[in-house]
Amino acid sequence: GQNIDQPTEMTATEGAIVQINCTYQTSGFNGLFWYQQHAGEAPTFLSYNVLDGLEEKGRFSSFLSRSKGYSYLLLKELQMKDSASYLCAVSDSNYQLIWGAGTKLIIKP
């Protein structure tokens, strides 16, 4: 079966760095996506990785290792507004998105 695993919840301090991991087992691979979802709101797209390596976008970076079935989202200089759920999703061989259950990130002052 297809499976995406990510931690349920993480806590970090304002101004610090946090890494949210995602491991996956899917039928084929056409890219990995990270989305951010604030409480009571819709998910919004953060990043896309299809080749191995690091993609940087401001304070957020996303890393992919296809051979290990592994990705992480790195958030630097954490701000209170970064408190949200972070969803990992993989596009399989049919271009269907397989979603993880999300990681709830709590930022403390």
Next chain:
Amino acid sequence: DTAVSQTPKYLVTQMGNDKSIKCEQNLGHDTMYWYKQDSKKFLKIMFSYNNKELIINETVPNRFSPKSPDKAHLNLHINSLELGDSAVYFCASSPGVEFGELFFGEGSRLTVL
């Protein structure tokens, strides 16, 4: 100018009733989706349409019927509502089936009493 808009944002209804949720996108995208997000926050695909054609139809009860009159609209009709249908329903769109960057509507929170 909302890119993906869905109405209504909130529905509260009794078991056994029928309800509809409408979705429209003005992004010129070819592909539209309906997702269900339950209380555990897990996002589950229900249906996907590409240029008005159904391409994904996950295991959902027959009580759920999508309809796409044109590629900018994807509506969801639910018959004989049950308590377990209570959830947030998200409409989304993407430029095509191979694009994983989805644009989501604000969600429609359905509460069945």
